[in-house]
Amino acid sequence: MYLHYRDFLIRDWQPSDRAAAASVIKTALAEYGLGWEPEQTDRDALEVETYYWQTGGEFWVVEQQAQIVGTAGYYPIERGQRAVEIRKMYLQPSSRGLGLGRFLLQQLEQAIAAQQFHQVWIETASVLKEAVSLYERSGYQPAVGAETLRCDLVYMKSLSLSSSL
Template sequence: MKQSYKQFVIRDWQKSDRSSAAEVIRRVLEEYGLPWQPEEADRDVIEVETAYFGTGGEFWVVETEGKIVGTAAYYPVKRDSKEVEIRKMYLLPQVRGQGLGKYLLQKLEKAIANKGFKVIYLETASVLKEAVILYEKNCYQPMTEVATARCDRSYYKKLNRLNSS
């Protein structure tokens, strides 16, 4: 996958992206006072091949001027019922406010629907106010269960045929 949005290139993660993508996520988490947990919640960023590609998911990076400035990913959580979790959707501060988050979310939803998945889950933290607003504006419904310690919000969205067109 490779596509453009304004001055950004969104493409599939490659092995050479491992440290740069992890650094983007670490920086955004620390900006909001959240811990970077490479042995726990962020282990999937270190082990992209296993966590995403090995399970039927995808991991994308966002570049501008040859530098990675964002990430977005998903992987299946329950194969029988066609459910996925959106993960690692992070943008550096200098690229926020340009519609990139909304664009990424729409592209993730389309990719997920095109693979036949029916339900999307995600977790976030209240301090990530922009993310909470984005998900709620895009019809994600709150849930009570949260599996990740640093997160205090979870959402789901059921996909329908309209999402896959």
């Protein structure tokens, strides 16, 4: 999968991206005072093959000038009806404020709908104000039941398979 947005390339993650993608996530978390948890919450970012590929999910990286500047993925979850969770959607500061996050979220939703999933769940932290705003502007509704310790907000959106995203 290859998508272009301005001078960014969004593509499928490859094993050679492991360290660079993890670094983007770790740096973004630190920027907001959140800890990197490679043995727990962030294990999926290091074991993409197990958590995303083997479950029917996808994990993408965002490149700019051959450097990884963002990540995003989803995988099926037991919560809800034919549901997935969007995970690890992070962008470096220089890549924010350009509409890339909104584009990335829309592309994730299209990929999810194409796989016939019906619900999209997102867990996030209230300190990630830009992300929270994006989700709310994109039609995600507050829900309950955060399963990730560093997350205090949960959102859900039902996808209409007959409508275009």
